[in-house]
Amino acid sequence: MRDFSFHRATSLDDLPAGATIIAGGTNLLDLMKHEVMAPGSLVDITRLDLDRVEAEGQGLRIGALVRNSDLAAHPAVRRDYPVLSRALLAGASGQLRNMATTGGNLMQRTRCPYFYDRRMACNKRDPGAGCSAIGGVTRNHAILGASPHCIATYPGDMAVALRALDAEVEIGGPSPRRIPLADFHKLPGDTPHVETALQPGDIITAVILPAPVGGQHRYRKVRDRASYAFALVSVAAVIGMDGSRIGHAALAFGGVAHKPWRDPEVERLLTGQEPSDALFAEAADILLRPAQAHGENQFKIPLLRRTLIATLRDATGMEAKA
C-alpha cells in the first residue's frame, strides 16, 4: 500500500479535488493493498447524508451510502422490487454486505485475476500493456461485448437487478445529472480502464428506481459454490403475465459482460407470447447470437442459455405446472 492522505468529508462541497472516494472500503482497500489502485489521497464519504431510502414520485430514491444489507431488508424494496433484494442477498457475505454501500457496489471493479496480479500485463490496470487473461485462465471472463483489449466482466449482482428495473444513477459534483444505468457502465472497447460514465470530480449520490411494475421478480445466480462466490452467470427477471401470455418482460444478465447485459430483442420476442419451451429456446438463441467464448469460459454459453430458460419457466409459472 502506498502512503496516502485521508480526509473525512462533512458535506458534498467538501470533496478535495483529485481525491479517491472511499465508502465501505470492501473493494478499494483490497485493491490498494495490491497497489492495483494507489491513490495519493482518499476522501471518506461515509459521514455524508446519503444513507436514506425515500419515496420519489412513485419510485424510490436510494442514497449512495445505503448499505447493501439495509437495502436488501428495506420493506419497500422487498415489496415492490424483490429482484433487487434477491440480487443483493446473493452477493458477497453478510459481513461484506453490512459494509458495502450502494455507490461502492456499482463501482466495484472486475474480478479478473490478472487485473489483481501486478506481475501480469493488464490493459485495464495499465493501458496499452496487453491483456494476459486472453490465452490464460478465463473461467470468470466475458462471452458478450468483450474486445481484443479486455475480456473482463463486471462482477456485481445488485447492478444486474437495477438494470432490469431501469434504474438511474444520480450524480453530484461539478455537473449534477442523472444517467440511465444502461449508460453508466461501459463496454471495454479499446479503453478498458474507462469503466463508467463518471468524470473526475463526480460522486454518485443516489440510485433512482422508477415506479414499480409488479410481476414476478427473480434473481438467479449460478456460481461455483452455494454462497459467497461471484456469478458464473446470473439472470435478473421481472416478468408480468397478461392472462396466459407474457405481458411485460425485463431481463438483465450478470457475469457475462463488462456491464450488466440486456437485450431488447429478447424482451420483444417474449412479450405477448404464450410461454413455451420453444419460445424460451428462441429467446436464448437471440441472446446468445453474439456470444463468443475465450477458451475455458465456453461453458458460459450453454450455462447462460439453461439459466435463462430455467428462470423463464419459473417466472412464468411453467415450472410449477410441470
Place this chain on the structure above:
Amino acid sequence: MTRHLRVDGPNHDDRLDHMAQGVIGQPLNRLEGPLKVAGRATYAAEARPRNLAYGVLVQAAIPAGKVLEIGDAPGALAVIRDKRMVRFAAQGMARKAPKSGPDGIDYMGQAIALVVADTFEAARHAAQNLSVRYAREDVPVNPEDVTPELPPKKQSKTGDLDKAMQEAAFSVDQVWHTPSQMAAAMEPHAAIAEWDGDRVTIRAGLQMLSSNKEQMADALGIRPDKLRLLAPYVGGGFGSKLGINAESVAAAIAAQKLGRPVQVSMTRQQVFDLAHRRSETRQRIRLACDADGTLTGLGHEALVSNLPDDGFSEPVTQATPFTYQAAHRQVVHAIARIHRSCAGSVRAPGEAVGVTVFECAMDELAEAAGIDPVDLRLRNIPEAEPVTGRPFSSHKLTEALQEGAKLFGWSDRRPAKERLEGEWYIGIGMASAVRVNQLVESRARVTLVQDGSAIVETDMTDIGTGTYTILGQLAAEMLGLPADRVEVKLGDTQFPPAAGSGGSFGAASSGNSVFLACEEIRRQIAKAIGCDEGDLTLQDGMARAGNVSKSLSEVVEGTITGEGHLEPGKTEKSHRQATWGSHWAEVAVNRWTGEVRVRRMMGVFACGRVLNEKTARSQCLGGMTFGIGIALTEAMEHDRRDGHAVSRDLAEYHIPCHADVPPLEVHFLQERDAYVGPLQAKGLGELGICGAGAAVLNAIYNACGVRVRELPATPDKIIAGLDP
C-alpha cells in the same frame, strides 16, 4: 526415569478401560478454546517483542531462471538476499533444509529476497515495487508436456491385468483428473525470529517441531541446541506447515543481520504461491470382475507432478494394494518434473484423491455389473493384505459398510435419474473410507505435583485438533485426577521431542508417550505405598491398593516426574495397519444449471480407541467438509503459460462455505487395535476425507446420470452431461 516402549507386538491389556477416573473418551471441550475465542492465544505473528521490524518476501515474476540484479528499496531498512534462504518448504519429517539459494528460480512466485522495514505496510510497498532483472529460462509447467519419471520402487505388478481385463465379465477403464489443491489454513504462515548472542528463538506456525528444528538448524548453519522453536498455537496446518518455509528462514536471517527481532508473515496470496500444493493428478483405473462381482483385476496408474529437485510425490495409490482383493494387479506411479510451485502433503496425502477416485471407479463397476455398490465392496474385502499375505492389525471395513447402509437408509436407493423434485434430481451415493495408519517416535514428560495437579510437557503441537485436551485427559485418567488439574504445555522445543502433528499420527504417537510417562509415575507411587503398579487404583487424587487408601499429597513428596518414549517397532511391518470407514451422501442436482447441493452426509469410522468423542467427531466433520471441497468446489488453477497459481485468495479458491455443508452425521465403531501401542488408538485426522468426495460424486451420478471424471464437479461439468 524414562519408560520406553517399542511396539514390537500386540497389547491386549485394555489398560485405559480399567482406569478409575473415567475421563478418557469423554467429549470434553477444548482446553484452549476460551483463549482462542477471546483472542488471547498468541499465534505466530502476534507476539510483539520490542523493536520489532517487519519483513515481506519478494517473489519471482518468472517461472525459472536467475535473478541478475535487484534494485533499491527506498523507505526500507534492508533488502536481504542470502544464500541460506530456501526456495520452497521442507517436506514433513525431513531432517535437512530444503533447497536454498534465492538467485536461482524454480517456479513463479518463489521467494527471491526479503524487504525489511519498520512497518508491515512500508515493507510490502517496497517489496511490491522492487525492480528485479531476470534471465528467464524456458521450462515445462504442465504435466502433459514432459515424459514422466517412473521410479522402479513405486511400480508393482502381480499376475496379468491386461488378460484379466479381456476376460472380465464386466470392467471399467477410465481416466480421472484432480486439480492442484491448497490446504488454505486460516492462519497464514508467519514467523518472528529473535537472536540473543548466537542463540535464536523463532515463533512460527509449524506442525512438527522436532524435525523443524533440524531443518532450521541446517538451513541457518547453526547447531540445533542454539535454536528454540515456539509454536504453542497453530491456526490450522493440514500439512502446509509440516516443514519450515521461506518466511521463517528469512525472518531468522534478517533478525541476525539487523540485530533486532523480525517478523515475516505471508499474505494470503503468498500462501497460495509458497505453501505446498497437493499435486494435480491424472488417474487411470482399471477394474475387472466376474459375473458375480468378484474382482479379478485392478489397476491404478497415477501421474503426479513436482519440482525437479524435490523428493515428494503425492502417494495416490497408497491404499490400493490392500483395500480390495484381486488376483491380477498393477500400480503405476509416474512423476512429471515441472515448474509449478512445490507439491507436498495436504491433509491425507495420497488417499484424499486416490481413494476418492478409486471409489468412483468402484461405483462405475457396480453399475456396469448391475450389482449394488455396497455389495460389490463387501464381496471384495480381503482376509489378509493381498500379495504380501500380511495380517491386518484390525479390519472394520465390512462393519462400517453394513452399519452405514443401515443407518443411512441405503435400501431406499433407486436407479439413476429416477427422483426428480421440482428442478432437482435427487440421488444417494457411498464410498469406502481407508487410510494407512502409522506411529512415529515420540517423547513426553509428566510431572505429578504434591497438591494433586500434574503437568504434561512435550514439543507436540496442537494445530486446532485438540491435542492439549486429549493429552490432558490421558494424564488425568492415568493419574486419577480431574481433567482440570492437568496443565498441558506444548509447542516448545525445550520440551521432549514428539511426533508432531502430521499424517494422522500425532494423537496416538504423543498420546502413547504420555501414557508411558504416566505408567512410570504410577510405578513410583506403587513403590511408595508398597504394591504392584497393576494393583494400584488412582482416582480423584487418591491412591488405593488393597485396603490402603492415601491421598496423593501423602504419597508424593514435592513432585514425581516420569518420561515416556514411544517407538514404532515390529508391528509396523508384521501387520498392515489402517483405519476404516464408509461415507454416505445425498445430493440434489439442478436439472437446468447443474448446481449440486449436498443434502445430507454421514460417515462411519473405526480408528481404534476414541480419546475424546468431541474432538474426534470434529476431525471427521472437517475431513468430510474437505471431501465436499474435493468433489465440488476446490481447484487451484495454474496458468498454462508460466505455471503460476491463478486462484490465490479465498474469494477465488473455493473451499466449501456454510451453505455447501449440510448437517453431517458421524458414527464411531467400537474398536481396540492391539498392534498400535498400549493406547490402542489410531489416527483419525485424515480418515474423514478419504473417499468422502466419492460418496458425493457417486450420488451425483445416482441423481442425474452424469459421471464427472474431471474434478471438481462444478456446474459446467454437470451441464455437459445433462439433457439439453
